[in-house]
Amino acid sequence: MEYRRLGSSGLEVSAVGLGTNQFGTKLDAEASAAVVRRAAELGINFIDTANSYGGTRSEEFIGRAIKGMRGQLILATKFGSPQGEGPNRRGGSRRHILQSVEESLRRLGTDYIDLYQLHFPDPLTPIEETLRAFDDLVHQGKVRYIGSSNFAAWQLCEAAWVARTEHLTPFVSEQAEYSMLNRRLEREVAPFCQKYNVGLIPFFPLASGFLTGKYRPDAPAPAGTRIGDNERLRTRTLTEKNFALLAKMEQFAGSHEHTVGELAIAWLLAQPQVSSVIAGATRPEQVEANAKAGAWHLTPEDLAVVTKLLGDT
Numbered sequence: 001m002e003y004r005r006l007g008s009s010g011l012e013v014s015a016v017g018l019g020t021n022q023f024g025t026k027l028d029a030e031a032s033a034a035v036v037r038r039a040a041e042l043g044i045n046f047i048d049t050a051n052s053y054g055g056t057r058s059e060e061f062i063g064r065a066i067k068g069m070r071g072q073l074i075l076a077t078k079f080g081s082p083q084g085e086g087p088n089r090r091g092g093s094r095r096h097i098l099q100s101v102e103e104s105l106r107r108l109g110t111d112y113i114d115l116y117q118l119h120f121p122d123p124l125t126p127i128e129e130t131l132r133a134f135d136d137l138v139h140q141g142k143v144r145y146i147g148s149s150n151f152a153a154w155q156l157c158e159a160a161w162v163a164r165t166e167h168l169t170p171f172v173s174e175q176a177e178y179s180m181l182n183r184r185l186e187r188e189v190a191p192f193c194q195k196y197n198v199g200l201i202p203f204f205p206l207a208s209g210f211l212t213g214k215y216r217p218d219a220p221a222p223a224g225t226r227i228g229d230n231e232r233l234r235t236r237t238l239t240e241k242n243f244a245l246l247a248k249m250e251q252f253a254g255s256h257e258h259t260v261g262e263l264a265i266a267w268l269l270a271q272p273q274v275s276s277v278i279a280g281a282t283r284p285e286q287v288e289a290n291a292k293a294g295a296w297h298l299t300p301e302d303l304a305v306v307t308k309l310l311g312d313t
Contacts, residue, residue, distance in 0.1 A: 001043030002294060006275045007172035007199030009145050011114065013074050015269055016294035017046035018287065019203060019280035023061045024054015026282055032058075033065035038284035040069055042291040046276050048175075048201070050078035050119055051104050063109035070110055077104050078149055078175075080119035092122035092130035101142055117147040117175060121155050128162050135168045147173035147201070153188035160196055171198060173275060178202035180249065180264055180310055181210060181242060190273060199275035202268050206279070210237050211264040213250060217243040248309045258296055263306070265293035270303050 002015040018039045023032040036047065047066075049058045059077060066073055079100035082090040090096065105111060116137065118130060137143040148156065148171045156174060163170035174193055176185050179202065193200050206212055208226040215221055215238060221228035227237055246260065253263040268277045279290040298306070 001045075001291065003045075004275050005199070006115070006145065007193075007273075008170075008197040009172040009199075011074065011145060011172075013046040013276045014044045014294075015276055016044055016265065016290050017048055017076075017201070017276040017278045018044050019278040020047065020049045020058045020062060021053045022280060022282055023049070024057025027061070029061045029064060031282070032061040034284055035281050035287055036062065036065040038287045039281075039291075040072065042287060044287070044291060045072060046074045046076065048076045048078075048203075048278050050081065051083060051100060051107075052078075052081035052119070056103075056107060059104055059107035063107055067109065074114045075108060075110065076115035076117060076147070077108070077113055078117040078119040079104065080122065090122075092118050092125045092127075092133075094129055094133040097130065097133040097137070101137055105142065112142055112144060114144045115147050115173065116143040116145075117149050117173070120150050121148075121152070127155075127159050128166060128168075131159065131163055131166070131168045138169045145169075145172050147171050147175060147199075149175040151176075151189070153192045156189065156192055156196075156198065160198075173199040173201050175201040175203060175278070177204045178268060178271075178274075179205050179207045179211060180267055180306075181207035181237070181245070183310070190271070193273045198273070200271070200273045201276055201278055202274060203278040205268050205277050206261055206264050207237065208233060210242065210246065211249070212261040213246065213259070245310065249306075252306060252309065256296075256302070258293075259289075261289065262293035262296055265290065266296040266298050267303070267306055269294060270298045 003012040004015055006013050049062055080091055088095050134146045146169055151174055159171055178185055221234055227233050249263055250260045253260045265277050268274055281287045
């Protein structure tokens, strides 16, 4: 397994990370533990979750699964999504941050979080308040590094400026949706991250499963799948244009004796500033497939061909 620096930090994370948003929904505690164990065996040390995944069960299941191997793992979790009724159970306020971190520490069964991330920007809370609360947690030793998620470039810039001018702990990473099917962040977010050495952590690298090839233009979307069960996602994803792109990617991957899913992850890992690709898994075999994809290093020539096939963002 390859390891990379997380942005400007000294922290090394596996190039392929483990996404756990299905822990507590599709996976019970035992199945979740099997996935975590296989990931650790394969050298995947970066595990990403959130206090909203599985109604908090994702954190709970991870906490049970990592007993005895906490020291070898990098735990990343997120907060900011609604956590119950009331106006102070969401967002990036000092009150919510200090409450959320204690709850996540308890569920994860640890006394520190390696990477603590604001899940979504909070337009109602000044970023300085959020960063000061983060900074306090870092100085207390409860959090080692901080990151953002789903931020626009201007929001990342504002956070970086406030951290610099107020001498606060800065974000070392930005977690965002990024795939061969969704390249919007290449316009502004990716250039910002490259300029200021913020690590990019793509999620949904397989475009909700579309880039695995399991959806075909001449067949209905399988029931029980993310796209199959979401009408809005079906309409947006299962288009003639996307199927044409998929066919080209399948042909390229096949000519290199790889699957299109492996290409999707390898292509992301070839992009500047990508520190780790968050790949979800519901079975140990899927973890193995994701790890295999991380071992494919595209040559500059391969990357140029794929980029040309993809066309403009």
